[in-house]
Amino acid sequence: MLRISTISRSFGDHRVLDDVSFDVEPGRMTGFLGANGAGKTTTMRIILGVLAPDSGSVTWNGKPVTQSVRQRFGYMPEERGLYPKMKVAEQIAWFGRLHGLSAAKATSNTEKLLEQLELAERADDKLEALSLGNQQRAQVAAALVHDPTLLILDEPFSGLDPIAVETVLRVLRERAADGVPVLFSSHQLAVVERLCDDLVIISGGRITASGGREELRERYGTPRYELVVDSDAGWLRDMPGIRVATLDGPRAVVEPEFGNGFAGTDGERLGQRILRAALERGEVRAFTPVVPTLDEIFKEAI
Numbered sequence: 001m002l003r004i005s006t007i008s009r010s011f012g013d014h015r016v017l018d019d020v021s022f023d024v025e026p027g028r029m030t031g032f033l034g035a036n037g038a039g040k041t042t043t044m045r046i047i048l049g050v051l052a053p054d055s056g057s058v059t060w061n062g063k064p065v066t067q068s069v070r071q072r073f074g075y076m077p078e079e080r081g082l083y084p085k086m087k088v089a090e091q092i093a094w095f096g097r098l099h100g101l102s103a104a105k106a107t108s109n110t111e112k113l114l115e116q117l118e119l120a121e122r123a124d125d126k127l128e129a130l131s132l133g134n135q136q137r138a139q140v141a142a143a144l145v146h147d148p149t150l151l152i153l154d155e156p157f158s159g160l161d162p163i164a165v166e167t168v169l170r171v172l173r174e175r176a177a178d179g180v181p182v183l184f185s186s187h188q189l190a191v192v193e194r195l196c197d198d199l200v201i202i203s204g205g206r207i208t209a210s211g212g213r214e215e216l217r218e219r220y221g222t223p224r225y226e227l228v229v230d231s232d233a234g235w236l237r238d239m240p241g242i243r244v245a246t247l248d249g250p251r252a253v254v255e256p257e258f259g260n261g262f263a264g265t266d267g268e269r270l271g272q273r274i275l276r277a278a279l280e281r282g283e284v285r286a287f288t289p290v291v292p293t294l295d296e297i298f299k300e301a302i
């Protein structure tokens, strides 16, 4: 497991990271979400040892990260680092050699990855001849070629078309399933919402929320119910203990006025009271919990 503990970093008098702590667990895809300039890249650079923190520490399986441990990490930097004039397979294998693979292993890993990333046909083309999306697939291959113990990827999905997103995702998921912790940054909510198991949200250099995706939904999203009846649901406005979030004739979305929403015993009782009141007035077409989207959580957490 990778543990980031109370890391702070300033550039001049600009405090870019402020007491940042979170874990990246084996076997999980952890999405690192934040607006431009929130501090994602700086955090990743510190994990990779490219940049030193002013205070705080990074540990791998409980120990400080040494150079030999770091050599086994896989990193896809924000400023993509491949050589435009070099052939795709040649340079991916070369990256494998830089990370200590034998020539034979570097070649076989490269071939397998290019196959998986659907780039095999472009193996002997120069990188610059590839579309931007394909260049990005090659970047992913370069980060993975040495079978890393940890994967840190800066915006790996940005600029990819939906098919390429699926291809890259399949490859990353396979690594995660093998027990590799995967941390990937993104400022695209929709991408992260679908792809991550765990989520770390950073805003202005501070972690504002972190945890399992479902757990965060429950913790941060305001729980609501949608009620659909057979006549106007305006009577909900007079019901004590709830607030009507939206009302459109027979269709309403309600949330508790105070406390922990509809979670817990009190919340459940309140839910049942709303349902009974609706049944007393006629037919109930639907009564369903509304799961908050990551978008709502993100807005609440920053």
Ligand SMILES: Nc1ncnc2c1ncn2[C@@H]1O[C@H](COP(=O)(O)OP(=O)(O)OP(=O)(O)O)[C@@H](O)[C@H]1O
Binding pocket: 011, 016, 034, 035, 036, 037, 038, 039, 040, 041, 042, 043, 078, 187
């Ligand atoms: N070397 C540097 N010198 C001065 N300021 C820096 C340096 N590197 C980063 N910063 C500043 O630190 C802040 C965080 O930048 P960082 O690149 O970590 O954010 P980010 O979340 O990765 O954003 P983006 O999505 O735009 O890449 C920004 O205000 C940036 O201008």
